[in-house]
Amino acid sequence: MKIVLVRFTVSKMATEKKFRCRKCRTDLFYDIHVQKHLRRNDESNELCAFNFLVAPLKWMSLDEYQGKISCPKCNEKLGQYIWGGRQCMGEVGLRCGRHIAPWIHIQKAKTDESSLSGVEVHAQLPPSMTVIPAAEAPMN
Numbered sequence: 001m002k003i004v005l006v007r008f009t010v011s012k013m014a015t016e017k018k019f020r021c022r023k024c025r026t027d028l029f030y031d032i033h034v035q036k037h038l039r040r041n042d043e044s045n046e047l048c049a050f051n052f053l054v055a056p057l058k059w060m061s062l063d064e065y066q067g068k069i070s071c072p073k074c075n076e077k078l079g080q081y082i083w084g085g086r087q088c089m090g091e092v093g094l095r096c097g098r099h100i101a102p103w104i105h106i107q108k109a110k111t112d113e114s115s116l117s118g119v120e121v122h123a124q125l126p127p128s129m130t131v132i133p134a135a136e137a138p139m140n
């Protein structure tokens with residue numbers, strides 16, 4: 001059995017942006033849910049800008065070891081997840097190759113970004129945006 005280690009960083013105390021389904025405008029995630037990593041094949045110590053790798057959230061159906069992520073409202077395919085992870089393909093012209101686990105990818109082109117007028121605190125995030133704890137992650 002393979003054990004999937006899940007560790008998420010929420011570096012900021014408040015959210016400034018939210019991302020919605022481009023098709024039906026349902027709220028999907030906030031900027032605090034976006035996971036950042038350093039590019040692997042790079043000495044510059046710069047963050048990889050491959051978007052969007054996010055934390056596993058309650059609204060996603062992540063019951064299998066891997067599968068598609070669809071919008072909870074309109075069912076539009078938004079991305080894919082693999083608990084065991086995969087190699088990041090990096091940005092255009094900037095290869096990455098870092099192994100990211102779990103791999104929870106929402107395609108940037110499927111979302112609309114909007115800035116929040118006020119500052120929302122974590123405790124006020126809707127329940128559907130609760131991060132799934134590691135204990136619930138399915139094993140291979």
Ligand SMILES: [Zn+2]
Nearest residue numbers: 021024071074
């Ligand atoms: Zn939608």
Ligand SMILES: [Zn+2]
Nearest residue numbers: 048088090096
């Ligand atoms: Zn990367």
